[in-house]
Amino acid sequence: MSSLSATAVPSAALSRSQLRTFALASLGGALEFYDFVIFAFLAKLIATHFFPASQSEWLRQTEAFGLFGAGYLVRPLGGVIMAHFGDVAGRKKVFTFSVLLMAVPTLLIGLLPSYETIGAAAPLGLLLMRVLQGAAIGGEAPGGWVFVSEHAPPHRAGLAAGLLTGGLTGGILLGSVVILVLNVVLSADDVANWGWRIPFLIGGIFGLGAMVLRRWLEETPVFREMHARAETAETLPVKILLREHRRAILCSMLTTWTLTAGGIVVVLMMPPLMQSLHDIPPAQTMVASLSATVCLTIGVVTAGALTDFIGMRTLAVTFALALILGAFGLYGMSPLFPGTLVFWAGLSGxxxxxxxxxxxxxxxxFPAKVRFSGLSLSYNLSYAISGGLTPAAISSLTLHTPVAPAIYVALTAVVGGIALWFSPREG
Structure with a gap:
């Protein structure tokens, strides 16, 4: 029986070695979300340092977010390339390389000279770093999920994937805490002049440490067995996917849309939306964001673990309804009861x-021989589209109604629930 199949039969607990493997695998994914948060929070300062002072503030900030978005545009290509080698040459090699490719640019962003020092080379250098990060991120999260699931014992793959996902969301919490501490320890002028570089330096060092630690990981048993039996993909994995697994790709892309909506609209966009729509103080929205992130981390680990014992269709309906109620509670109920935002944020998380x-x-x-490529193609292509369009869509819709974010999340929850219901079961 496949280790990725849900069952109600109890199985052995995870060993210390397996837990260590899952922890090391989570480090790089945490860096992905850490980088997202610190860049978003520091975008205004980055714009000041990397674009001409003669430009207006809104233009510089728009350019900064444009460079940030460029990293997401190359995710599908980077993910497909790395996943190809992951399915053909081995999970571990690609998994170790991806965190290196992510750590070095993060470190270099913290060291890049400003526009005042090197002129147009400054934004071009930042663009290059974002492109390299985007290529790395394309293989990091899908590679992590494949890696831990194939290392998990029978009937514990769901818990393994949940623990890794919890590590990813933990990166959001880490980034929020670092920015919060930075602003407490340093003056506003120090943060603006040089302190903004510290989070990137921390992230780069953190990533290099994760790469060194990952060298001690072992190749997954599933890939070793495929390699021994000469069952690895004989042709391009993408060709196999497009020929034999179109339904799996479609369902996976639709569920990823729900993933991006939940993470971006409920957690990441909540502070600025609450400030602009309901005049809630920034300090309160920051605490609410931390509450939502902690609860999100607990929730994803729990949901992953439940898939080992409860059927996916039952869980899909249950959690889709919960997501709808949580979104409307956050954007519909919390404004009616001043001072309750932290509670509703935690519940929505x-x-x-x-x-x-x-x-x-x-x-x-997806079957094992194209699993890495299947996840990478579906996840990154959907994330590049929905992750890029969601903020703009929400900004436009909120002009018509303040509960537009909840309506949007509810729509994606319905679509994602249906996609999970009809998703094939290969592994």
């Missing part, structure tokens, strides 16, 4: 546990 079902559904949708 828990309701985003649907995110923990997504990687498990994708892992089960």
């Amino acid at each position: 828990l309701s985003c546990a649907f995110i923990g079902l997504v990687p498990v559904g994708m892992l089960r949708a």
